[in-house]
Amino acid sequence: MSRLPLLRLVLALTAPPAAAEDLPMPAPPPGMKLLEEEEEAQPLEEPAPPAEPGEAEEPGEPPDEGEAPDAQSQELEELRALEDAALDPEARPSAEVLQALRRLGYANPLRARMLDVLAEEDDAAAAAGEPVGQATDLLAFDVKRIASGFDIPVEIQPLVAKYIRFFQGPGRKYYRRWVERSARYIPLMQPLLEKHGCPRDTVYLAMIESGFSNRAYSWAHASGPWQFISETGKRFGLHQDFWVDERRDPLKATVAAAKYLKELHGQLGHWYLAWAGYNAGGGRIRKAVDRRRTTNFWELLEGRALPRETQHYVPKLIAAALVSKYPEVFGFSRDEFRPEPLFTYDEVKVPRPTDVALLAEAAGVSVATLEDLNPELKRCYSPPPRNGESWVMRVPRGLSATFRANYEKLPEERLAFRSHVVRRGETLSKIAASHGSAPEAVMRLNGLKSARYLKVNTALMIPVATSKEHRAELMAGHVARAHREGFFASRPKDEVPAGVLQRGRRGKGGKPGTVKVDMVAGKKRVLYGVGSGDSLWTISQRFGVTVEELRSWNNLPRGRRGGMKVGHQLVIWPSGKAAAAAPRPVAAGKGAAPEKPVPGRHTIQAGDTLSRIAKRYGVSVAQLRKWNGLTEGKTLLPGRSIAVKGD
Numbered sequence: 001m002s003r004l005p006l007l008r009l010v011l012a013l014t015a016p017p018a019a020a021e022d023l024p025m026p027a028p029p030p031g032m033k034l035l036e037e038e039e040e041a042q043p044l045e046e047p048a049p050p051a052e053p054g055e056a057e058e059p060g061e062p063p064d065e066g067e068a069p070d071a072q073s074q075e076l077e078e079l080r081a082l083e084d085a086a087l088d089p090e091a092r093p094s095a096e097v098l099q100a101l102r103r104l105g106y107a108n109p110l111r112a113r114m115l116d117v118l119a120e121e122d123d124a125a126a127a128a129g130e131p132v133g134q135a136t137d138l139l140a141f142d143v144k145r146i147a148s149g150f151d152i153p154v155e156i157q158p159l160v161a162k163y164i165r166f167f168q169g170p171g172r173k174y175y176r177r178w179v180e181r182s183a184r185y186i187p188l189m190q191p192l193l194e195k196h197g198c199p200r201d202t203v204y205l206a207m208i209e210s211g212f213s214n215r216a217y218s219w220a221h222a223s224g225p226w227q228f229i230s231e232t233g234k235r236f237g238l239h240q241d242f243w244v245d246e247r248r249d250p251l252k253a254t255v256a257a258a259k260y261l262k263e264l265h266g267q268l269g270h271w272y273l274a275w276a277g278y279n280a281g282g283g284r285i286r287k288a289v290d291r292r293r294t295t296n297f298w299e300l301l302e303g304r305a306l307p308r309e310t311q312h313y314v315p316k317l318i319a320a321a322l323v324s325k326y327p328e329v330f331g332f333s334r335d336e337f338r339p340e341p342l343f344t345y346d347e348v349k350v351p352r353p354t355d356v357a358l359l360a361e362a363a364g365v366s367v368a369t370l371e372d373l374n375p376e377l378k379r380c381y382s383p384p385p386r387n388g389e390s391w392v393m394r395v396p397r398g399l400s401a402t403f404r405a406n407y408e409k410l411p412e413e414r415l416a417f418r419s420h421v422v423r424r425g426e427t428l429s430k431i432a433a434s435h436g437s438a439p440e441a442v443m444r445l446n447g448l449k450s451a452r453y454l455k456v457n458t459a460l461m462i463p464v465a466t467s468k469e470h471r472a473e474l475m476a477g478h479v480a481r482a483h484r485e486g487f488f489a490s491r492p493k494d495e496v497p498a499g500v501l502q503r504g505r506r507g508k509g510g511k512p513g514t515v516k517v518d519m520v521a522g523k524k525r526v527l528y529g530v531g532s533g534d535s536l537w538t539i540s541q542r543f544g545v546t547v548e549e550l551r552s553w554n555n556l557p558r559g560r561r562g563g564m565k566v567g568h569q570l571v572i573w574p575s576g577k578a579a580a581a582a583p584r585p586v587a588a589g590k591g592a593a594p595e596k597p598v599p600g601r602h603t604i605q606a607g608d609t610l611s612r613i614a615k616r617y618g619v620s621v622a623q624l625r626k627w628n629g630l631t632e633g634k635t636l637l638p639g640r641s642i643a644v645k646g647d
Contacts, residue, residue, distance in 0.1 A: 163319035183339030196258035214375035226257040243383030272297035346400035349390040362406035424499035439489035440482035456499040526572040
């Protein structure tokens with residue numbers, strides 16, 4: 001049996017039905033995460049190491065909520081498999097391709113298209129529709145006819161042709177979206193590239209990196225239209241702190257990208273190699289050139305001199321440039337595109353940190369409009385002055401005078417900001433109260449989705465009033481804005497102290513245990529019913545005791561769970577010391593003296609038996625039964641107490 005019929009049979013037996021949907025977009029580099037729902041995806045490839053080493057998450061970032069993969073993430077995985085299949089139809093389907101196919105139902109057009117491209121390349125082209133226009137045979141097309149329209153080297157190699165077909169077919173709908181968005185930025189980016197020593201058409205690198213999305217975020221923690229990782233961005237002048245991330249600014253990031261690409265071109269000698277170095281790192285490309293003794297990019301594709309993603313990176317850029325500048329030649333019509341309006345603006349100075357909602361009000365526009373013009377903003381406030389210079393904000397063209405007039409009328413917020421590093425045992429409500437702030441205001445400023453959980457050592461910025469006189473009024477206004485934007489604080493009793501029972505430690509479906517508190521001989525005693533996902537460590541952290549104390553009080557064996565099961569009742573003395581009425585068991589062993597019996601009552605520990613208790617207090621089992629009315633087979637429940645009269 002041939003490969004394709006066998007694949008069809010496997011899919012027919014395993015794939016569940018699914019509702020039909022529009023053909024999805026070719027995805028960006030693997031794991032690409034768009035920070036706004038309306039942002040579109042882009043072609044997905046296998047990951048390659050970032051050009052420069054990344055760095056740890058900066059203090060002040062919102063805690064990771066540990067969200068499960070969503071539908072968009074699944075779609076990206078399937079799109080990666082689609083691109084692999086479309087560009088290498090003769091290769092054996094990988095397990096990843098098969099897994100992606102199994103998740104698709106019979107009615108899903110993506111499934112049918114993937115099956116087509118797994119069969120024959122010609123079938124794939126037919127399924128996508130024969131391209132119209134002049135270049136009906138891509139490999140035979142004389143690219144010299146249009147090469148004069150570019151200031152970068154362009155040629156149609158087999159991989160370039162495959163990417164053009166991909167844009168014409170499976171990726172057509174969303175490639176159109178890239179072109180439409182590019183109209184907003186290319187006219188501003190190209191002069192900046194030229195000014196800093198790069199060809200103007202290098203701009204199409206931003207297309208394949210992010211689809212010109214300012215808020216695109218990748219698996220390698222790369223951000224912005226040019227997909228800088230943090231360290232490389234800083235090296236080329238992109239400032240990043242709690243307030244702003246200039247990697248997301250389309251113009252500042254373009255200047256940084258031009259400087260980086262010019263540096264790579266100077267090191268490697270050819271723009272193809274510079275683009276490859278932007279993807280895989282200049283050092284890696286230099287080693288490949290030295291090892292293969294060639295500076296011809298196409299010769300480096302032979303063997304394993306370059307990572308697969310880098311092998312496809314340059315052909316994809318060339319294909320994107322060719323189709324974008326000559327859409328009719330490559331099967332598109334001009335009326336397919338609805339170009340976005342040009343990124344135009346006026347600049348104004350904002351001398352003090354101000355709520356973005358107030359800034360938008362002063363400009364007479366929506367918050368979304370202001371954030372779109374200023375994508376570097378990470379918070380709901382404008383940043384404080386840096387190096388004595390006020391932050392420069394963009395407002396829609398023609399509104400600078402209106403903004404300045406209205407900004408001067410804004411009331412002085414009398415607001416300051418304090419940094420607070422979360423310590424073990426703290427909750428958001430306690431932190432806010434200690435600074436005279438409000439939990440909702442802290443959530444909004446720091447982008448916290450939930451007030452219930454905090455991570456130890458997370459750096460939070462706390463908005464505080466500079467005078468007690470205006471504190472209540474000021475905080476009330478910020479709480480109201482937070483509520484309008486969907487930030488709501490948890491009830492203090494529902495908050496989990498940082499470092500105690502953090503979400504994610506319980507596993508899927510984990511539930512906390514039950515708690516009952518009483519007093520024994522003047523001491524506070526907690527009877528805790530073990531919940532799913534509990535461990536001795538999480539329980540000890542919750543009640544401020546040690547694991548060894550838990551083991552001792554409840555006679556538990558060694559191990560993470562100490563032999564506990566869900567529903568198992570533990571005795572806990574939060575003071576850290578057991579009451580006299582509940583003496584700890586003494587380990588049996590050579591030289592261990594028996595503890596002096598204490599008349600009164602004995603609190604039953606996990607593992608206790610009548611025989612063990614009788615021996616401990618120097619009485620008989622019969623006496624214990626008599627004093628407590630216990631019959632044969634009666635179960636001793638941990639936490640309960642029995643009478644021990646002693647001598």
